[in-house]
Amino acid sequence: MTVTYEEALQKYEPVFGLETHVELGTTTKMFCGCPTTFGAEPNSHVCPVCLGLPGSLPVTNRVAIEYTIKIGLALNCSIASWCRFARKNYFYPDMPKNFQISQYDEPLCVDGYLDVLVGGKTVRVGIERVHLEEDTGKSLHIGGATGRIQGADYSLVDYNRAGIPLVEIVTRPVPGTGFLAPEVARAYVTQLRDLLRSLGVSDVRMEEGSLRCDVNTSLSPYGSDVWGTRTETKNVNSLRSVERAVRSEISRQAEVLDSGGRVIQETRHFHEDTGTTTSGRSKEEAQDYRYFPEPDLVPVAPPRDWVESIAASLPELPAARRARLMSAWSLSELEFEALQNAGALDVVEATVAAGASPADARKWWLGELARRANDAGIDVSELPITPADVARISELVAAGSLNDRLARQVIEGVLDEEGTPDEVVAARGLAVVSDDSALLSAIDEAIAANPDVVARIRDGKVQAAGVLVGAVMKATRGKADAARVRDLIMERLS
């Protein structure tokens, strides 16, 4: 018996929550001076401290504390005036000390929210806590079917990642979103990512693991006043997967409940290929982490004036920016959301700043450029074209030097790294043909070759002129201004 997503949501109310781990973009690690750069030779960015060698001691990275406070403030949290790190004890080969320095009952930031825009509506997602911890090393399990440690022939461990500062942002459970739950979950992560990027505290690349999500999902029958048992889905490594993971868990849990079963509180693994989850370790056999305050570190007590100076240095936050841009560019909530979801806010704003009209900037970034970014599987902001380039192309179109078709060719040239828009125009010879005499000979040829079309135009069927315009455009290889060609044809035939 399979329950469709729609059927599931007719009976059950979904509640979800997210735990998001973000690697901070500090220059050095959380508790030592090793660099944090991604992609280095395995085990080259290590020292006695991040390897947890006997006798080594951690020293807190002040910048990591500052970044965490920034995140907390941007998420409207209260910042603790005094808190401690705690040890989370468990054995695993990628944990150099077999405990992780984390925060337990005294997180640095608590009780905030993020207003998420979904489908033209604002959903307030509560933030329970933002805390700071160290990342673990990275294991690579060789052999075996699953790529997990069970059944592997051997495992390789890279400790470059061990000790990179990691912020965990935990939402409160989000009820009441109904059918929109998967979309809200995705929009939350998207907008959180944009916020973190605008704060400059992380490069937030999900594909490199600098932003990772665990998704909690539960279902309860409508009208019930207790929430259902939740599952925690791990290995959710893209925005699309966030949405799919929630959707898949809703369907799976509904099926379990419908068949009279009970949902087990457990960790589940998301599979990118099938879009489904499979059971991991059950919470009933979960470890006792034996948290206790980290005795090697002194408490973190950020002075009030420091927190205030961090607050004063925050960039414009998304809510304020939304209000400003919607008004300046006369956008509806949906139009704004489209820009935001495409990750195009920054580039569009920069393009407008470089001289393009908001409408033109949006048109290019959400149209041609979004399509190309999508084909390449990257964000629009990662395309090798600058907002200034787009503004220049837009200017050339407005001036009549390019038409849309030529402009797309200019974009292609710039993306192929042939040079600036002007260089591409020159090198490819893409300027619109505006010399009437050159056009007139092509028009005369088109008229001569299409006597039947000419007859229909003269009978008053002016829309037939399109055929002649097309022929002229073809003859000029698209370099003509189509409106001008049409005018000249009509003059010729009048």
Next chain:
Amino acid sequence: MNELITMTAAELSAAMSAGEVSAADVTEAHLDRITAVDDRVKAFLHVGADDARAQAREVDAMRAAGEPLGPLAGVPVAVKDLFTTIGMPTTCGSKILEGWHPPYESTITQRLRKAGAILLGKTNMDEFAMGSSTENSGYWTTRNPWDLARVPGGSSGGSAAAVAAYEAPLALGTDTGGSIRQPASVCGIVGTKPTYGGSSRYGVVAFASSLDTPGPFGRTVLDAALLHEVMSGHDPMDSTSIDAPVPPVVEAARHGDVAGLRIGVVSELAGDGYQPGVVARFTEAVELLESLGAKVTEISCPHFKYALPAYYLIAPSEASSNLARFDGMRYGLRVGGGSAEEVMAATRETGFGAEVKRRIMLGTYALSSGYYDAYYGKAQQVRTLIIQDFDAAFGQVDVLVSPSTPTTAFPIGERADDPMAMYLADLCTIPTDLAGNAAISVPCGLADEDGLPAGLQVMAPPLADDRLYRVGAAVEAAFTERWGHPLLTEAKGLSVR
């Protein structure tokens, strides 16, 4: 026997400065002494003879070149085997680290090297500093130079025995529950537990992070102060290190004077379980202090009686976490095959001794969910009460005194199978560790029953370490005058001359 080994660090330093003797000669004399007696004392797990000679030559060359040298230049120091050292293995007295050569050096040994001190080698200890006799060493038991059939105390027993046996004038130890003061007391030498955070823990393999305090051993109060001063001071690599000037300990050791000093005798650190001969020597020491002009009163610290149980929850809890890293994955012993989990279990089963396993289990239990509040949490509350006892006491007196340990050195094997009896050796020392303040043990004579040394413990508030040396130096001078010679010359276990 070469007279260089019986000289104090201060005397050696003066002789070398005056050009009467070279660092190479001093080093060679101590290496010779080690060769002559250490097969009986068994204080050293590793002797770094070649490196020591090279360091000595370097100091002599610097002196010849007229470079400025500190008071420890050319003075040999024995190092407890839980300070990480480059060029010498670091085992913490454990089989699980047998043959481990750390790739980095502890802050304190770095400072000693920089000061020109000669690191002779690494000394035996109870495994991971857990014990009061060195019987928990994974390698062997060190002998007390006063009586080779008795323990030298612990956990820093190797360091204390090395100093008492004239194998080194100075040694480094660590004190977590009394691991410097108790062996100093039973070996008849001086040992100091500095203020917590006054000496860096970077590169000191952790037993209980909130308690571990490196400190000095010497045969005289001044010698201990010389080492105390060089090893101390703020270290940015240790977050718990105090960023404050080192108390003027050497200055204080040169000016022993207790006239007008207010001294409190802790009434709770007496009674059942205290050896009469130890109590007698302690009482004499208090009378001596009074005769020197100190104002002595009795002070009650009502929560000290809970210190031992609180300690045996806090220290094992931290240890259970600190020792988790010894799993055979990255360094040290690796036992067995199969899964990572199986290798970890087999390595820890083989590599750790019984006492270490006992404490890991105690600590794991005390931190478990559902038990945390009743055990670890409650113990931390007791710790606060003990700090308050000290605060109240130091509102009335300048220092507190007690016996350093309830008994003299006990025979090897006597308490080995009775952990509770062993734990009582630290009854007097533990409150200071829990509170994080400073304390010293200085010899105060021989117990009548067994002719073995007893120690006087002096306790001072945090960062008032200099008071310990002021009192210690006064006691030492008065007793030496009374006895007519240093106490240690009465040690019968080893012939010095």
